[in-house]
Amino acid sequence: MTTSKKAAAPRQSMVDEVYPTSVEGLDLEERLGYALRRAQLKVFKYFDEAMREYDVRPALFSALVVIEGYPGVTQSSLAQTLGIDPPRVVNLVHSLEERGLAMRVRCKRDRRSHGIFLTKSGETLTGHLKGLAEQSDLAATQALSEIERRQLLTLLRKVYASEETG
Amino acid sequence: MTTSKKAAAPRQSMVDEVYPTSVEGLDLEERLGYALRRAQLKVFKYFDEAMREYDVRPALFSALVVIEGYPGVTQSSLAQTLGIDPPRVVNLVHSLEERGLAMRVRCKRDRRSHGIFLTKSGETLTGHLKGLAEQSDLAATQALSEIERRQLLTLLRKVYASEETG
DNA sequence: TATTGTTATACTCTATAACTATA
DNA sequence: TATAGTTATAGAGTATAACAATA
Numbered sequence A, B: 001m002t003t004s005k006k007a008a009a010p011r012q013s014m015v016d017e018v019y020p021t022s023v024e025g026l027d028l029e030e031r032l033g034y035a036l037r038r039a040q041l042k043v044f045k046y047f048d049e050a051m052r053e054y055d056v057r058p059a060l061f062s063a064l065v066v067i068e069g070y071p072g073v074t075q076s077s078l079a080q081t082l083g084i085d086p087p088r089v090v091n092l093v094h095s096l097e098e099r100g101l102a103m104r105v106r107c108k109r110d111r112r113s114h115g116i117f118l119t120k121s122g123e124t125l126t127g128h129l130k131g132l133a134e135q136s137d138l139a140a141t142q143a144l145s146e147i148e149r150r151q152l153l154t155l156l157r158k159v160y161a162s163e164e165t166g
Numbered sequence C: 001t002a003t004t005g006t007t008a009t010a011c012t013c014t015a016t017a018a019c020t021a022t023a
Numbered sequence D: 001t002a003t004a005g006t007t008a009t010a011g012a013g014t015a016t017a018a019c020a021a022t023a
Helices: A032-054 A058-069 A075-082 A086-098 A120-140 A146-161 B032-054 B058-069 B075-082 B086-098 B120-140 B146-161
Strands: A102-107 A114-118 B102-107 B114-118
Touching: A032 A058, A032 A120, A032 B032, A032 B058, A032 B120, A032 B146, A058 A075, A058 A086, A058 A114, A058 A120, A058 B032, A075 A086, A075 A114, A086 A102, A114 A120, A120 B032, A146 B032, A146 B146, B032 B058, B032 B120, B058 B075, B058 B086, B058 B114, B058 B120, B075 B086, B075 B114, B086 B102, B114 B120
Parallel strands: none
Antiparallel strands: A102 A114, B102 B114
């Protein structure tokens, strides 16, 4: 095994240039993690463009949608639901409050907890942003038919939904 | 508009707790970016576990596979192929050299460029890691059939392959 | 002047540990 | 003592600007 195969390291001290421009044909094309990362990069790029005007990042958008769906959600529950850590939620909610989009209210039964609610303007903005997000998803996946887009979403959900315990 | 609709903000200064535990039924479930991020998080978690023993992160693994497929690739081409910036490639290649997995060789025609080659031990490790990566992909997507896994890969490629100019 | 590789820098994202106030 | 929220901090990952060597 040490002599018969063509060596990878060059025999000379200087070599000709090699300029690949794609990963086609590489085993990388078969790697799910790589494909997910590249696809996500593209979808997020479109998302960022669509949201730039509002200075809303993915995490903030997700928080808005969850709070809209569960008015009064506690910060710890929000952390669990979004799969992020409590300290991040603090910054997220603080930012929402600063911008007048949400407000914290102490829970009466457990005064350690805070329920989070969208303000009126938070509700309005969230509705608007959901429309923008949908459009940016469509733009980012122009290469897919409507059926394929639904298939993709279904398959992705199947992957991340089975998160079990660890 | 100020009186007829149920206000989102609470009337009281204290409220009952709300503890959602999933995003089911939320519009978030329809967002491609969210689904991609969650799926990627899971696949990367499995990948990290599989590679922990070798201290290999996704970017390093991708670099190894590209160099294996294109022996002598220049750093700028590697950057373009992986969709990362030149400064990151510097660190990546430096790390590979430090670990004896790859080496830089000046190009004879354009002495500004460096061709990157795997060492013998880099080749061996890359082959081994590719096997581990394949297994970790399978483990992370146990919820999918073989056909579904291929479908997912095909759809993701369709999305990121149409990256055009912007 | 333009390009390859490099250094320095900064900014975002994310994770951890420790603190407070309530329970 | 345990938990919700908070603060401080540090580490990845990523992007930008500026520089040296070469073209």
